[in-house]
Amino acid sequence: MWTPAAPDALAAALLAWYDRDRRLLPWRAEPGQLADPYRVWLSEVMLQQTTVAAVQPYFTAFLKRWPTITALAAAPVEQVMEAWAGLGYYARARNLHQCAKTVAQWRQGRFPDEESALRQLPGIGDYTAAAIAAIAFGRPAVVVDGNVERVMARLGAITEPLPKVKPRLKALAAQLTPETRPGDYAQAVMDLGATICTPRNPACGICPWRDACAGRAKGIEASLPARLEKPERPTRFGIAFWLLAKDGSVLLRRRPPTGLLGGMMEIPSTPWRTEPWNLDEAAAEAPLAPAQLRDGWRLAPGAVRHTFTHFHLDLGVAVARTGASPQARGLWCPLDRLDEHGLPTLMRKVVRHALAKAY
Structure with missing residues (x-):
């Protein structure tokens, strides 16, 4: 040496x-x-x-x-x-x-x-x-x-x-x-x-x-320093649910305390997996069933791309509106107060995508 x-x-x-x-x-x-x-x-x-x-x-x-x-x-x-x-x-x-x-x-x-x-x-x-x-x-x-x-x-x-x-x-x-x-x-x-x-x-x-x-x-x-070539990051897929109440507030929920983004507030989403989701199967993971919505879930154009340490994530955004008295697990937040909840970067991307592409 x-x-x-x-x-x-x-x-x-x-x-x-x-x-x-x-x-x-x-x-x-x-x-x-x-x-x-x-x-x-x-x-x-x-x-x-x-x-x-x-x-x-x-x-x-x-x-x-x-x-x-x-x-x-x-x-x-x-x-x-x-x-x-x-x-x-x-x-x-x-x-x-x-x-x-x-x-x-x-x-x-x-x-x-x-x-x-x-x-x-x-x-x-x-x-x-x-x-x-x-x-x-x-x-x-x-x-x-x-x-x-x-x-x-x-x-x-x-x-x-x-x-x-x-x-x-x-x-x-x-x-x-x-x-x-x-x-x-x-x-x-x-x-x-x-x-x-x-x-x-x-x-x-x-x-x-x-x-x-x-x-x-x-x-x-x-x-220097020399580095071994890193393996290519795999890609995972999910769908986030942008759900608006009649008064214009959006549904948030808190993620489980452990795991990626543990304990953070999020736009509700499916689990993230190696195969893409279609909207019909993703609806089983949604915070409200299609029958509780005005017009059901629909996918906004495009997707959100985010990179974690070990994988890329492609997150589609499904959008819907509820009736007058929504019953869903989570927190209804006015759009102008989203910044108060400390959304992680991924969820800020989802918010921007939804506001730009949903309607």
């Missing part, structure tokens, strides 16, 4: 660069100060599989609404899920709320400062535990996210593909992690990957590690 020359010097060079060019982010502490564990934890959970630009307004809104972990723990989980709407990966929001309750109830609002104890909390894995330990508590934890993996692969010219190479990349990251200022160092490597050692067109000429980078010396930095 490639071994860095003078790892202490590399860490010092990176920290000097970070002191000059660090990103200004709302969850970061002032230079020389340890960060608030609550802010670090909240930001790290939000940043999983999401960009910094997308997270910042959510982070600010969460802090304004729930300024402490005890305040977040006391909130109804439905409010937390609705505030999370649009960030995706909704299991993170459920785990976030459960973690807040655990820390508030069993630890008097204080996070543990060791990785092993942090990993016992709901929704906190190896990476998040290391990030909190390093950034909030100054522990020399090895923090490795996608940015750090890319930096390490290029620094060591490691050509073995992800994900198999992850242990080697973490081992290299561990060699470089300093005992002093480990939190700043962790954030510095992530900043390096986000702003200079970027996936495409890395700015090697201004990189503080350019002279030590084996990938740059070999001219292969842009091709």
Whole structure:
């Protein structure tokens, strides 16, 4: 395995660069100060599989609404899920709320400062535990996210593909992690990957590690890290039911607490499966039978396409109107108040499609 020359010097060079060019982010502490564990934890959970630009307004809104972990723990989980709407990966929001309750109830609002104890909390894995330990508590934890993996692969010219190479990349990251200022160092490597050692067109000429980078010396930095070709995502199919009452309100319901979009409000839909639905068989899954409707269900032109991590979803939209006294399981919501229910991105697409195509 490639071994860095003078790892202490590399860490010092990176920290000097970070002191000059660090990103200004709302969850970061002032230079020389340890960060608030609550802010670090909240930001790290939000940043999983999401960009910094997308997270910042959510982070600010969460802090304004729930300024402490005890305040977040006391909130109804439905409010937390609705505030999370649009960030995706909704299991993170459920785990976030459960973690807040655990820390508030069993630890008097204080996070543990060791990785092993942090990993016992709901929704906190190896990476998040290391990030909190390093950034909030100054522990020399090895923090490795996608940015750090890319930096390490290029620094060591490691050509073995992800994900198999992850242990080697973490081992290299561990060699470089300093005992002093480990939190700043962790954030510095992530900043390096986000702003200079970027996936495409890395700015090697201004990189503080350019002279030590084996990938740059070999001219292969842009091709690293190598990745195995991903299998093509399959497509699943469903039909959503856009049901309007006589007063113009639309029917919503809450999804089961587990699974994709668990606990979120939705436009009612069929299960999602590998074969397309026809409208006749889908009607058995509808919130109201055709006999309870004015004119029965009909399909709006086109479909909604949405991509999850492991599959694409094609969702047709069936539309109907009810009589004067609709009896259906769910919540009738005026169209101008849909934003109050924190609909996930998929359901916002359904709403837009229905409003544009249904009538």
